Amino acid sequence: MFPGVQDSEWSGVFALPSPCPNLNPTGPYGSFRQVVSMLPPLFLGVEPHHTVLDLCAAPGSKTFQMLEVMHWPQSEGGTPPTGFILANELQWRRANMLAHQVGRLGSPCMVVVNCDAQFFPEMSSASSDRREIFRFDRVLCDVPCSGDGTLRKTPYIWRSWTPRDGLCLHIRQLNILYRGLELLKVGGRLVYSTCSLNPIEDEAVVAAALKRHGAAVKLVPPPESMCSVQAGDGLATWVVPNPEKTGEFFEDFESAPNEVKSGKTKLLSTMYPPTGDFKEQWEQVRRYCRRLLPHLMDTGGFFIATFEKRADLAPSAKARREEKRAQLKAKEETTETAEAEAEEEKEKEPEKPKEKVVFRRLTKEYLPVDSVLPEWPEVLDFYGLDVSLSHRFVMRAEGDKSIFLVSEAAAELLRQEVKLPTRMVMCGVAAFQRTGSHHERACPWQLAPSAQEGAAQLCALKLRRQLACSRSFLRQLLVERELTIAEVRSLAAQGDATGLEALSEADGGAFSPGSIALTLSSKDEGERPPFALVANASESSLELLLRQQEAGSLMEDLAGQPTVQEILATNQQEGLNEDDEADSGDREADDV
Numbered sequence: 001m002f003p004g005v006q007d008s009e010w011s012g013v014f015a016l017p018s019p020c021p022n023l024n025p026t027g028p029y030g031s032f033r034q035v036v037s038m039l040p041p042l043f044l045g046v047e048p049h050h051t052v053l054d055l056c057a058a059p060g061s062k063t064f065q066m067l068e069v070m071h072w073p074q075s076e077g078g079t080p081p082t083g084f085i086l087a088n089e090l091q092w093r094r095a096n097m098l099a100h101q102v103g104r105l106g107s108p109c110m111v112v113v114n115c116d117a118q119f120f121p122e123m124s125s126a127s128s129d130r131r132e133i134f135r136f137d138r139v140l141c142d143v144p145c146s147g148d149g150t151l152r153k154t155p156y157i158w159r160s161w162t163p164r165d166g167l168c169l170h171i172r173q174l175n176i177l178y179r180g181l182e183l184l185k186v187g188g189r190l191v192y193s194t195c196s197l198n199p200i201e202d203e204a205v206v207a208a209a210l211k212r213h214g215a216a217v218k219l220v221p222p223p224e225s226m227c228s229v230q231a232g233d234g235l236a237t238w239v240v241p242n243p244e245k246t247g248e249f250f251e252d253f254e255s256a257p258n259e260v261k262s263g264k265t266k267l268l269s270t271m272y273p274p275t276g277d278f279k280e281q282w283e284q285v286r287r288y289c290r291r292l293l294p295h296l297m298d299t300g301g302f303f304i305a306t307f308e309k310r311a312d313l314a315p316s317a318k319a320r321r322e323e324k325r326a327q328l329k330a331k332e333e334t335t336e337t338a339e340a341e342a343e344e345e346k347e348k349e350p351e352k353p354k355e356k357v358v359f360r361r362l363t364k365e366y367l368p369v370d371s372v373l374p375e376w377p378e379v380l381d382f383y384g385l386d387v388s389l390s391h392r393f394v395m396r397a398e399g400d401k402s403i404f405l406v407s408e409a410a411a412e413l414l415r416q417e418v419k420l421p422t423r424m425v426m427c428g429v430a431a432f433q434r435t436g437s438h439h440e441r442a443c444p445w446q447l448a449p450s451a452q453e454g455a456a457q458l459c460a461l462k463l464r465r466q467l468a469c470s471r472s473f474l475r476q477l478l479v480e481r482e483l484t485i486a487e488v489r490s491l492a493a494q495g496d497a498t499g500l501e502a503l504s505e506a507d508g509g510a511f512s513p514g515s516i517a518l519t520l521s522s523k524d525e526g527e528r529p530p531f532a533l534v535a536n537a538s539e540s541s542l543e544l545l546l547r548q549q550e551a552g553s554l555m556e557d558l559a560g561q562p563t564v565q566e567i568l569a570t571n572q573q574e575g576l577n578e579d580d581e582a583d584s585g586d587r588e589a590d591d592v
């Protein structure tokens with residue numbers, strides 16, 4: 001059903017192997033999570049080349065899951081992903097928590113921002129005569145909700161739950177869905193999900209978006225791979241509670257008294273079930289909404305709806321009003337009276353110059369490295385990286401000591417412009433770090449030892465300074481932490497390391513000290529995630545740059561799991577031994 005799923009107990013948890021198990025402190029498994037909350041990303045169908053927007057992402061379990069899916073082909077020996085995930089969170093503290101969570105994967109495809117999803121900025125870039133709007137292949141709206149679907153897991157929320165919770169959240173949920181649909185590409189897919197079973201947070205929101213956008217937006221069935229998921233259909237009808245009076249409900253907007261339409265907790269027309277012509281349309285599609293009901297598969301409660309965008313959306317009411325105003329103004333200006341009035345106006349006060357919309361870079365926090373780091377060409381030269389890759393490296397604006405690598409599509413995202421810059425929390429994976437002390441002939445920018453995944457990604461970009469090592473070479477280095485250059489040369493002579501020329505200057509001349517990536521040679525690598533360790537080479541030694549704790553987990557990882565053939569062979573052997581024992585037992589019995 002899903003690459004890497006180890007256990008398919010619906011009521012249990014899934015354990016996903018991480019694409020970067022070498023440094024994962026939890027061992028070879030990346031993460032454990034409740035199964036229903038894993039469904040929205042599976043409904044979304046993310047692929048490694050997709051541009052994905054996760055509008056309400058913290059604490060980040062779904063972002064993490066989508067990132068794992070993106071890296072899956074690479075972890076099986078394929079090519080690195082070219083897409084990206086842009087994860088957003090409103091609360092600064094939670095956005096940092098999210099960055100920490102997804103940062104564990106060390107992916108160049110990850111970008112985290114901090115803004116209100118309802119007003120997520122429209123990004124665009126200037127082409128020859130117009131602005132090109134940037135839209136996403138996939139959008140996830142896992143919106144804030146009352147959480148009543150999680151009551152089994154968190155019974156204490158009963159104490160504070162009131163019907164007002166869902167009513168208050170409805171408009172924010174609707175605005176987030178509207179924004180998500182606007183930011184989606186034509187042909188793209190959006191998943192709306194909540195861990196609530198309240199129709200005011202679920203069906204009412206979905207139906208309001210369908211009604212607003214007509215044929216431009218469609219609800220679609222879940223992907224075929226999800227057909228075995230047992231769930232109820234979306235509801236046909238429901239009632240809206242009076243927030244001021246317990247036990248009072250309204251069936252339609254018209255029958256609700258005016259005071260609740262304008263009260264503190266407003267009952268909006270979008271909260272009610274579909275009526276009129278739209279009721280019939282809703283009847284046709286409501287089955288595509290999936291209600292994960294606890295009694296069906298012994299899970300928490302969850303709601304998921306999948307949208308597809310079929311055409312550009314009609315301009316919003318605000319855009320239409322502005323357009324109408326502009327048209328009216330143009331019409332007025334053609335009449336003589338208007339002209340005369342305009343003249344008078346002009347005499348009264350000088351006409352203000354029309355404000356030009358200024359577009360700025362998407363973020364102020366990260367800048368392209370080649371625009372801020374004068375020594376960047378030397379860094380590229382030292383590591384033998386092609387200058388055409390420069391656009392994929394960024395630095396923090398405040399002169400940080402790290403250079404980050406981003407995927408091809410994330411680099412394009414960073415070139416986008418907005419009217420108001422967005423606060424960016426993290427971007428890509430650390431690739432280089434500036435060191436205070438280094439060999440006088442070495443590059444001061446060493447391979448980032450804190451994010452070994454960065455080095456692995458650089459190796460995929462044909463980093464010149466890399467040494468392919470055998471498993472036993474790496475094990476020895478992990479134990480001893482440092483080998484003399486003479487030992488390295490002797491191991492290389494035995495075939496335990498190839499590519500020693502990486503330790504010479506580009507022209508093949510003098511020894512070149514400094515940072516180097518150690519990879520697992522292809523014959524030892526097999527089908528495993530890309531792997532690289534960072535070491536420092538001097539004329540006398542090769543020293544591993546790794547914390548003791550990480551070295552321990554890497555040792556375990558390098559020991560590896562037995563192959564299927566090895567397990568079968570052992571089982572067979574054990575089977576033979578058992579047979580032998582049984583035979584000898586029979587013989588003893590016979591003897592008696």
Ligand SMILES: C[S@@+](CC[C@H](N)C(=O)[O-])C[C@H]1O[C@@H](n2cnc3c(N)ncnc32)[C@H](O)[C@@H]1O
Nearest residue numbers: 056057058059060061062090116117142143144
């Ligand atoms: C249901 S949780 C998301 C869970 C997350 N998708 C996951 O799988 O870990 C909703 C998140 O949206 C955030 N949030 C609430 N209002 C928001 C808004 N207007 N814009 C962006 N995020 C918002 C909340 O702080 C919360 O972290």
